[in-house]
Amino acid sequence: MAHLPLNPYHSELFPKGAKGREEIKAYWEPSFNNFDAMTFAISELYAMEDGDRVFVRYSGRVKLKNDAGWYENDYYSTFRFNDDGDILEYVEIFNPITAARGFNLLDKIVR
Numbered sequence: 001m002a003h004l005p006l007n008p009y010h011s012e013l014f015p016k017g018a019k020g021r022e023e024i025k026a027y028w029e030p031s032f033n034n035f036d037a038m039t040f041a042i043s044e045l046y047a048m049e050d051g052d053r054v055f056v057r058y059s060g061r062v063k064l065k066n067d068a069g070w071y072e073n074d075y076y077s078t079f080r081f082n083d084d085g086d087i088l089e090y091v092e093i094f095n096p097i098t099a100a101r102g103f104n105l106l107d108k109i110v111r
Contacts, residue, residue, distance in 0.1 A: 006089065011096035013105050037063040040075075053080045060094075071102035 006017040018027040044057040055078050062071040073094045080089040100106045 006091045008091065008093060011100070011109065013096060013100055013108055034065055035062050036065050052082070053078055071099075073098045073102070
């Protein structure tokens with residue numbers, strides 16, 4: 001079974017990742033209840049030598065519901081694909097402090 005997505009810098013504040021259809025749904029579903037809109041501007045996109053992976057550097061801008069403002073962060077991700085072009089693995093690296101600040105979770109950071 002494919003692993004999708006993986007979050008190596010989750011900082012115990014965000015999900016570590018997901019495996020399989022139901023876990024992937026549970027990983028993403030809560031996000032959509034908090035957001036009115038999302039945009040992701042790609043800065044760099046590189047195909048890797050093995051041909052089934054790409055590296056992406058991008059920034060995200062998310063409009064929060066209830067006029068709560070905007071959440072912005074910078075991301076580095078790798079995507080691994082199968083021969084049919086389906087995503088098998090998505091690794092997302094972002095600044096967890098920026099995320100904690102954006103979602104009022106700074107007090108939850110374990111020291």
